[in-house]
Amino acid sequence: MPKVTYIEFEGKEHSINLPLGFSIMEGAIQNSIKGIDADCGGSCACATCHVYVDENWVKKLPEIQESERDMLDFVTELKNNSRLSCQITMTDQLDGIIVRLPKKQG
Amino acid sequence: MTIKTDAVVIGAGPVGLFSVFELGILNLDCHIIDNLDKIGGQCIELYPDKPIYDIPGLPNCTGKSLIDNLLEQIKPFKKQFHLNQRVNTIKKINKLWQVITSDNKIFETPNIIIAGGVGSFEPRKPEVKDINKFEGKGFYYSVKDKAQFTDEIVAIFGGGDSALDWAVELSTIAKKIYLIHRRDNFKGSPHTLNKVKEISKTNKIEIKTFYQLKELRGKDKLENIEIQHDNGKIEQLDINSVIAFFGLKMELGPIADWSLNLEEKSIVVNTHNFQTNHEGIFAIGDICTYPGKLKLILSGFHEGALAAKECFIRARPNENFVFQYTTSSTKIQKILGVK
Incomplete structure (x- = not known):
């Protein structure tokens, strides 16, 4: 099963195995990793599952869809590697991906 | 002016609306308060066109069609919507709860049903x-x-x-x-x-x-x-x-100040009648939590039905609660206007 590493804002690391087809947001919620709220439950409608994707992995991600870009407008501290984790679905290519969590969501 | 009612429902999303149905067939009236300017909660605000596949008996619907159908279902009942305002304070007066909204509407009721989803929508x-x-x-x-x-x-x-x-x-x-x-x-x-x-x-x-x-x-x-x-x-x-x-963001808002037992951003309830630690205050749908809780619309419907039963007992202390089916009860059918 592919691995995801979440690094909390304060630096605490969590590595989990996430089955293919699940989103990085779901992996955080199901493993009670703090720092991802996911208020809307994965509808790409709230921007509270914002993560910074490790630079080495940014290019391996599928292109940002318009709906995600619209929601990213609302995150605090937008960076070039900002993504909504509900829109990143686990694939074999993403095995080992690292995401960093922002100071606050929304 | 104080509005007296059998129940105040906070939140006009799918679960709040279905609790209006469950209250209605018990002949209880209610007032529904929502901070958005329209009925439907997240279903309308966040995903009106998104398909939903797990509503029992409805293989496929959208956020909007579900809300339209729920509104149709509660048409026969006595209820009133108060939109664009949120509940700011609640206070216990004898055995009743006083509810005051941001528009200074005042309600007096034995029952408050909180069906607030992830909280009220506030501007970001x-x-x-x-x-x-x-x-x-x-x-x-x-x-x-x-x-x-x-x-x-x-x-x-x-x-x-x-x-x-x-x-x-x-x-x-x-x-x-x-x-x-x-x-x-x-x-x-x-x-x-x-x-x-x-x-x-x-x-x-x-x-x-x-x-x-x-x-x-x-x-x-x-x-x-x-x-x-x-x-x-x-x-x-x-x-x-x-x-x-x-854009909008969801916040628990004043609910956090009502001395309800909370776990993270959810309200702790019992699974017998979905009452909180305060008698007469219920929490149903995504906002409540209990062992095994699943945040599904269908769970909220069930929670609403059980909460409504307790609301009846509190609102009509001198009457007996009689469990009835819509298929056979002439009393319910009369309320629904089909008989």
Whole structure:
């Protein structure tokens, strides 16, 4: 099963195995990793599952869809590697991906 | 004036609406309060067109069609909606609860059903200094009375429908409108977008893209703002008002102050009648939690039915609760208006 590493804002690391087809947001919620709220439950409608994707992995991600870009407008501290984790679905290519969590969501 | 009612339902989403049905077939009336300006909660605000596949007996529906059907289902019952306001305070008076909304509507009821989802939708605030100082004094998140912007220079932030609509609307009365957006991609109806572009030729609307709000300045009232382009360039604008459309965010809000037992952002309930630690206050749907809780619309429907039963016992202490089926009860069928 592919691995995801979440690094909390304060630096605490969590590595989990996430089955293919699940989103990085779901992996955080199901493993009670703090720092991802996911208020809307994965509808790409709230921007509270914002993560910074490790630079080495940014290019391996599928292109940002318009709906995600619209929601990213609302995150605090937008960076070039900002993504909504509900829109990143686990694939074999993403095995080992690292995401960093922002100071606050929304 | 105090409104007396059998139950106050907080939240007009699918679960709140179905609790109106369950209260209704027990012949209880209710008032429903919601902070949004429309009925339907997340189903309407967040995903009106998104398909839902796990509503029992409905293989496929959308957020909007589910809400339309629920509204149809509660048509026969005595209920009233109070939108655009949130419940600010609750207070126990003898055995009843007093509920006061942000519009100062006062209710008195034995039962409060909180069906608030992830909390109330509140405008998202930008991260700038002194924002609290200027809120209501030149800095706004919505337009309540458009006449106040007459002859003003107004900066509208945002790239969605609200920003575009108000830019067009206010351009007829304001001195000048700045329409400021973080990107150059506006999301709104093509018709409105064309109109904005048309008006911008006259300079009545000035479109500024790739800019973000950096600073607010003014003595007692907002007078000047600083915006920054993506390339780092900073610009000052003399304005009278800012209207910021940065979307909505969900917050638990005043509910957090009602001394309810909370776990994270959810309200702890028992699974017998979904009552909270306060007698007469129930929590159902996504906002409640208990061992094994699943945040599904269908769970909320079940929770509403059981809460309604307890509401009946509290609202009609001198009557016996009789469990009945809609298929066979002539009493229920009479209430539904089908007999």
